[in-house]
Amino acid sequence: MFKMLSFIKPYRIHASIAWMFMLIELLLELMLPFIIAKMIDDGIQELKLDVVIHWGLVLVAASIVVFLSGIINTFYAAYTSQNVGYDIREKLYSQIQSFSLSTLTRFQTSSLVTRLTNDVAQLQQTIFMGLRIMMKAPLLIAGAIIMSFIVNARLAMFFIIVVPLLLFFLVWIFKKAGTAFVSVQRRLDQINRIMRENLGAIRLIKVFSRKQYEIKRFNKESVSLQKQTISAFRLIETSTPITMLIMNFIIMTFLWFGSIQVQTNTATAGEIVALINYTTRIISFLSIFSMMIMIFSRAKASAGRIHEVMETKSDDLNMNVSFKKNRDVINHGHISFHHVSFQYPDAQEFALKNVSFEVKSGETLAIVGETGSGKSTIVQLIARLYDCSEGNLCIDGMNIEDFAVKSLRDDIGFVLQESHLFTGTIKDNIKWGNKLAAEEEVIEAAKSSQIHHNILKFKNQYDTLIGQKGVNLSGGQKQRLAIARALVRKPKILLLDDCTSALDVKTEAKLLQSIKPMKCTTIMITQKISTAMNADQILVMNKGEVVGCGNHEELIHNCYLYRQIYETQYGKE
Numbered sequence: 317m318f319k320m321l322s323f324i325k326p327y328r329i330h331a332s333i334a335w336m337f338m339l340i341e342l343l344l345e346l347m348l349p350f351i352i353a354k355m356i357d358d359g360i361q362e363l364k365l366d367v368v369i370h371w372g373l374v375l376v377a378a379s380i381v382v383f384l385s386g387i388i389n390t391f392y393a394a395y396t397s398q399n400v401g402y403d404i405r406e407k408l409y410s411q412i413q414s415f416s417l418s419t420l421t422r423f424q425t426s427s428l429v430t431r432l433t434n435d436v437a438q439l440q441q442t443i444f445m446g447l448r449i450m451m452k453a454p455l456l457i458a459g460a461i462i463m464s465f466i467v468n469a470r471l472a473m474f475f476i477i478v479v480p481l482l483l484f485f486l487v488w489i490f491k492k493a494g495t496a497f498v499s500v501q502r503r504l505d506q507i508n509r510i511m512r513e514n515l516g517a518i519r520l521i522k523v524f525s526r527k528q529y530e531i532k533r534f535n536k537e538s539v540s541l542q543k544q545t546i547s548a549f550r551l552i553e554t555s556t557p558i559t560m561l562i563m564n565f566i567i568m569t570f571l572w573f574g575s576i577q578v579q580t581n582t583a584t585a586g587e588i589v590a591l592i593n594y595t596t597r598i599i600s601f602l603s604i605f606s607m608m609i610m611i612f613s614r615a616k617a618s619a620g621r622i623h624e625v626m627e628t629k630s631d632d633l634n635m636n637v638s639f640k641k642n643r644d645v646i647n648h649g650h651i652s653f654h655h656v657s658f659q660y661p662d663a664q665e666f667a668l669k670n671v672s673f674e675v676k677s678g679e680t681l682a683i684v685g686e687t688g689s690g691k692s693t694i695v696q697l698i699a700r701l702y703d704c705s706e707g708n709l710c711i712d713g714m715n716i717e718d719f720a721v722k723s724l725r726d727d728i729g730f731v732l733q734e735s736h737l738f739t740g741t742i743k744d745n746i747k748w749g750n751k752l753a754a755e756e757e758v759i760e761a762a763k764s765s766q767i768h769h770n771i772l773k774f775k776n777q778y779d780t781l782i783g784q785k786g787v788n789l790s791g792g793q794k795q796r797l798a799i800a801r802a803l804v805r806k807p808k809i810l811l812l813d814d815c816t817s818a819l820d821v822k823t824e825a826k827l828l829q830s831i832k833p834m835k836c837t838t839i840m841i842t843q844k845i846s847t848a849m850n851a852d853q854i855l856v857m858n859k860g861e862v863v864g865c866g867n868h869e870e871l872i873h874n875c876y877l878y879r880q881i882y883e884t885q886y887g888k889e
């Protein structure tokens with residue numbers, strides 16, 4: 317938690333101003349009961365109207381300054397907390413961007429979203445409360461005890477016994493509640509995960525009529541969150557009645573012993589009023605204390621979760637500038653795999669086993685094979701989303717690990733199996749691939765990917781807004797838009813991971829024809845033999861191994877698996 321305080325450093329002047337005005341407010345608040353005691357003892361009891369007016373005016377002036385100090389304090393506390401929240405969120409976000417795929421999987425997307433939103437908001441609120449009242453509460457309690465000693469030391473002795481006991485009790489609650497709130501935040505992660513899954517698959521839920529099942533699943537997590545939150549709050553709530561009971565007991569003690577002292581002329585009525593006034597202030601701030609415990613306990617849990625992300629090593633290959641020969645562009649796009657094996661982190665088996673093949677510059681390689689045979693893994697290694705476990709992957713004769721990762725990826729156009737589109741216009745989505753692309757280049761990419769004519773039919777053409785995840789486009793349109801986004805990069809290497817599945821044969825053939833003149837080395841994963849047949853070479857994969865490589869004619873004769881796939885799609889004839 318204290319590590320998070322370093323984020324306040326840039327705003328120390330604003331935080332100090334908030335603090336200063338909080339101290340002014342506090343000092344004057346502490347003086348108010350003292351002023352009232354003076355008014356009673358020197359003015360009302362002595363029947364001196366001028367003394368009453370004098371202390372009355374002092375009281376009004378002090379109240380105005382308290383009010384103004386409160387406003388200024390709130391302003392600076394809000395400024396500091398909002399800015400610190402912004403900085404933490406920004407740092408957290410860029411840290412998340414620097415994680416490798418396996419680290420991101422380990423944290424889980426829903427948990428990262430909760431950390432970026434809810435956890436940061438908890439810290440923001442704690443900093444605001446810290447500068448507004450949290451610091452004030454202990455100081456006011458200490459100040460009220462000191463003032464009570466100045467007013468009447470004998471009666472104030474009760475505080476010395478009771479207040480440390482109370483504080484001890486409250487710290488114990490704070491520790492217990494901290495653990496409880498970590499569980500609350502974890503439950504919140506689960507709720508977010510279910511919501512993400514649910515909203516992302518709303519169509520699937522509808523067609524499978526799984527609405528009730530999903531509602532039950534959500535309710536189960538929701539009830540679990542509710543129970544955990546209630547038990548955490550219950551713990552904190554026990555502190556309020558216990559605190560009130562003890563402090564009311566002190567007030568009764570002051571009234572009892574105070575009345576005896578007034579009768580024996582060892583204390584004045586004003587002193588007793590002032591002492592009770594200080595006690596009620598301590599009570600009100602001790603009840604703020606229980607709120608503070610709650611806020612601090614939650615913030616402690618949130619700070620731990622944020623700290624965990626910030627302390628995790630940035631392990632995206634982008635960060636490790638490991639290129640030795642300083643090559644930062646792909647010249648020709650010649651790809652060669654030499655006995656490459658690969659195992660996913662935490663996986664039991666190798667996804668690729670001793671894979672060797674070559675694709676010459678400007679050629680097209682189609683990869684076919686059963687599901688789970690390692691096709692996507694091959695293209696992911698070329699984009700260096702992972703490094704080979706064994707063997708070498710070379711581009712233009714140089715080991716891929718010697719390239720600067722960012723530059724390597726800048727020369728690659730990658731179209732994933734699932735076409736992710738972003739909220740924005742069609743033009744924005746294509747330009748996402750290359751933000752420097754001119755209008756003509758965007759249109760050219762759209763033409764090559766066979767989506768241009770569809771776009772022209774929309775009322776706003778390239779400025780048509782796409783909803784979240786492109787809901788107003790068909791599956792095939794989304795795929796072609798994703799291809800246009802890759803083509804606009806003018807890549808040296810184009811990786812198409814089964815991204816033409818939703819296209820009809822005619823459109824797909826046109827698309828592949830228009831890619832050819834671009835002379836980029838293309839690796840195309842496909843389930844369709846009709847598509848694979850157009851490639852210069854076809855690689856046949858089975859259980860992570862290459863079982864055939866060559867053109868269509870060669871494979872029909874030499875590769876049993878290829879022939880089987882062919883016969884399934886075209887019939888034995």
Ligand SMILES: Nc1ncnc2c1ncn2[C@@H]1O[C@H](COP(=O)(O)OP(=O)(O)OP(=O)(O)O)[C@@H](O)[C@H]1O
Pocket residue numbers: 660661662663667685686687688689690691692693694
């Ligand atoms: N992130 C991952 N972590 C662990 N194992 C993985 C991961 N991704 C894939 N695998 C495993 O690696 C193997 C190869 O997966 P890959 O996605 O390359 O197959 P594929 O041929 O592209 O399949 P499909 O045609 O269904 O897309 C599979 O057994 C799969 O379960």
